[in-house]
Amino acid sequence: MDIQPEQKITLPLKSVAGALLFCVFLGPVGLLYASSLGGIVMIALGFIVVCSKYMVPIVMMWLVTCIWGVLAVNRYNKRIAR
Helix, strand or coil, X not given: CCCCCCCCCXXXXXXXXXXXXXXXXXXXXXXXXXXXXXXXXXHHHHHHHXXXXXXXXXXXXXXXXXXXXXXXXXXXXXXXXC
16 A cells, blocks of 8 residues: 655636736726625625716726735735745
8 A cells, every 4th residue: 555645735826917907807897806705895886986977986996906906816826825
């Protein structure tokens, strides 16, 4: 009976560029790739902001979504690397 050493199973890393592209083109829906909870929060907040019909808050929300997506993927990748 041969005893094999334990093999470490690692999850695949997420792409920072992919997260940024999803967030740029899909906004809060694209954030779901990086962070499920973050995507749900920003989608709900997005409905409120878009209903205000002011352009500045919409652009700011879009930028926050992009930044949040990149930070969430970086945090995920660091956690997987450990």
